[in-house]
Amino acid sequence: MTAESNKRAIRRALVSVYDKTGLEDLARGLHEAGVELVSTGSTAGRISAAGLPVTKVEELTGFPECLDGRVKTLHPKVHAGILADLRLDSHRQQLGELGVEPFDLVVVNLYPFRETVASGATPDECVEQIDIGGPSMVRAAAKNHPSVAVVTSPARYADVLSAVQDGGFDLTTRKRLAAEAFRHTAAYDVAVASWFASEYAPVDESRFPDFLGATWDRARTLRYGENPHQPAALYTSTASIGGSAAGGGLAEAEQLHGKEMSYNNYTDTDAARRAAYDHSEPCVAIIKHANPCGIAVGADVAEAHRKAHACDPLSAFGGVIAVNRPVSREMAEQVAEIFTEVVVAPDYEEGALEALTKKKNIRVLRAPEAPAAPVEVKPIDGGALLQVADRLQAEGDDPANWTLASGEALSEAELAQLAFAWKACRAVKSNAILLAKDGASVGVGMGQVNRVDSAKLAVERAGVERAAGSFAASDAFFPFPDGLEILTGAGVRAVVQPGGSVRDEQVVEAANKAGVTMYFTGTRHFFH
Numbered sequence: 001m002t003a004e005s006n007k008r009a010i011r012r013a014l015v016s017v018y019d020k021t022g023l024e025d026l027a028r029g030l031h032e033a034g035v036e037l038v039s040t041g042s043t044a045g046r047i048s049a050a051g052l053p054v055t056k057v058e059e060l061t062g063f064p065e066c067l068d069g070r071v072k073t074l075h076p077k078v079h080a081g082i083l084a085d086l087r088l089d090s091h092r093q094q095l096g097e098l099g100v101e102p103f104d105l106v107v108v109n110l111y112p113f114r115e116t117v118a119s120g121a122t123p124d125e126c127v128e129q130i131d132i133g134g135p136s137m138v139r140a141a142a143k144n145h146p147s148v149a150v151v152t153s154p155a156r157y158a159d160v161l162s163a164v165q166d167g168g169f170d171l172t173t174r175k176r177l178a179a180e181a182f183r184h185t186a187a188y189d190v191a192v193a194s195w196f197a198s199e200y201a202p203v204d205e206s207r208f209p210d211f212l213g214a215t216w217d218r219a220r221t222l223r224y225g226e227n228p229h230q231p232a233a234l235y236t237s238t239a240s241i242g243g244s245a246a247g248g249g250l251a252e253a254e255q256l257h258g259k260e261m262s263y264n265n266y267t268d269t270d271a272a273r274r275a276a277y278d279h280s281e282p283c284v285a286i287i288k289h290a291n292p293c294g295i296a297v298g299a300d301v302a303e304a305h306r307k308a309h310a311c312d313p314l315s316a317f318g319g320v321i322a323v324n325r326p327v328s329r330e331m332a333e334q335v336a337e338i339f340t341e342v343v344v345a346p347d348y349e350e351g352a353l354e355a356l357t358k359k360k361n362i363r364v365l366r367a368p369e370a371p372a373a374p375v376e377v378k379p380i381d382g383g384a385l386l387q388v389a390d391r392l393q394a395e396g397d398d399p400a401n402w403t404l405a406s407g408e409a410l411s412e413a414e415l416a417q418l419a420f421a422w423k424a425c426r427a428v429k430s431n432a433i434l435l436a437k438d439g440a441s442v443g444v445g446m447g448q449v450n451r452v453d454s455a456k457l458a459v460e461r462a463g464v465e466r467a468a469g470s471f472a473a474s475d476a477f478f479p480f481p482d483g484l485e486i487l488t489g490a491g492v493r494a495v496v497q498p499g500g501s502v503r504d505e506q507v508v509e510a511a512n513k514a515g516v517t518m519y520f521t522g523t524r525h526f527f528h
């Protein structure tokens with residue numbers, strides 16, 4: 001059977017929409033094509049205000065809409081008209097006996113539950129915005145797609161109007177519309193279920209709900225994943241995990257220029273944003289393979305970029321740059337001189353885009369908001385790990401709350417230098433050691449399986465001159481004095497680390513022996 005022969009003419013439509021966008025044009029087009037319109041309260045009101053004939057659902061059912069709209073379409077005369085399988089003689093016959101006319105098209109969109117929750121409404125107001133009749137009609141029509149076409153978005157109205165002129169939707173299209181419809185109600189129910197789980201279900205002291213729901217829409221397929229043999233795609237979330245506003249962030253950043261983002265571009269850009277937004281001053285982070293090859297703050301972003309780039313110019317080649325302020329023209333001109341994969345910033349000042357886009361391939365992204373996901377999810381074989389996102393802590397990350405473990409207390413200016421090193425170190429994969437000077441990283445030791453090697457790497461990358469007098473941070477405690485001794489041997493001015501090792505005493509003794517100031521934060525920032 002051809003798709004043509006599966007077309008089902010549209011003669012009668014049920015329209016019940018909360019979002020009235022495009023409603024008049026849809027109703028007019030349907031009416032002009034000879035379609036009978038049946039509709040609920042204010043939808044019917046809009047249609048007749050446009051001068052078009054419409055039958056109210058209550059006229060059809062002989063039952064008034066009641067209970068503040070909680071019951072409008074929940075009636076056998078509506079649902080039998082949607083659910084009758086018109087391929088079956090028995091169903092046609094029963095409709096005749098019951099005096100029910102079938103519907104060929106159902107156009108419904110639902111009460112704005114997610115938007116109501118996001119607006120900070122009271123629980124009662126949120127509950128009132130749970131649509132009951134709408135999803136029932138959508139699911140019924142989607143189930144009965146051999147006989148009925150279902151539309152849940154104004155974006156589909158143009159398709160409806162051309163189909164109605166063309167003998168109706170074919171079966172393939174009705175199936176596709178049904179799939180869209182079930183996806184729509186599934187996402188809606190996940191949002192409702194997640195809200196109930198977090199608002200009403202008893203949550204134990206773990207603070208994590210029993211049920212977690214999120215739905216993901218494919219935004220685009222990517223050329224490939226981490227490697228060319230791995231197919232990959234980008235998804236955006238319509239319901240958030242952990243309560244932040246869904247959407248936004250890097251996944252929905254606006255690409256202003258350049259080649260398509262790759263999988264690795266996304267992971268590096270994510271890491272770059274994590275690094276840049278830890279600092280209140282203008283900050284630039286340059287990332288390669290999810291690790292910083294330069295993080296710096298400056299009086300402005302151009303200065304911060306020069307300082308970040310100077311940390312490791314060799315590695316910065318082909319890097320991903322994140323900025324926590326709008327990119328200035330001056331910074332853009334500097335970046336344009338260096339082969340760079342991606343620049344991401346909240347915005348671009350006048351002339352900055354022109355300077356950047358001189359390079360054909362550089363990807364330029366605008367992501368206005370700072371990273372804000374409240375939780376992190378990591379898939380593991382057969383499940384997923386969920387944790388509260390690692391953000392800077394009021395207690396352990398504020399130098400005012402650090403404990404002096406060895407040496408003389410630093411001056412305010414020096415303490416600020418050490419605090420910069422500490423925050424920058426948070427962006428380095430563990431085991432992480434970072435040396436900084438003048439608000440810029442100068443040596444980064446990342447991802448080693450022991451802290452001694454990370455320390456050696458940081459010192460080696462800094463070089464003798466830059467390591468001397470630098471401020472060193474370690475993401476976790478030194479289990480032995482040996483890692484610290486690498487740093488003191490290189491002449492660092494001060495060290496900051498969480499403390500808490502059973503051998504802290506030995507580590508403190510080594511710092512004292514070297515005459516180096518050391519602070520304990522009491523907070524660890526592993527990053528894997």
Ligand SMILES: NC(=O)c1ncn([C@@H]2O[C@H](COP(=O)(O)O)[C@@H](O)[C@H]2O)c1NC=O
Pocket residue numbers: 016017018019039040041042043044069070071072073074108109110111130131132133134135
């Ligand atoms: N209760 C019902 O029988 C019912 N039937 C349809 N609705 C919803 O009412 C809205 C349209 O109502 P109105 O035409 O009055 O603006 C639609 O979002 C539709 O999904 C209902 N409302 C809530 O469940």
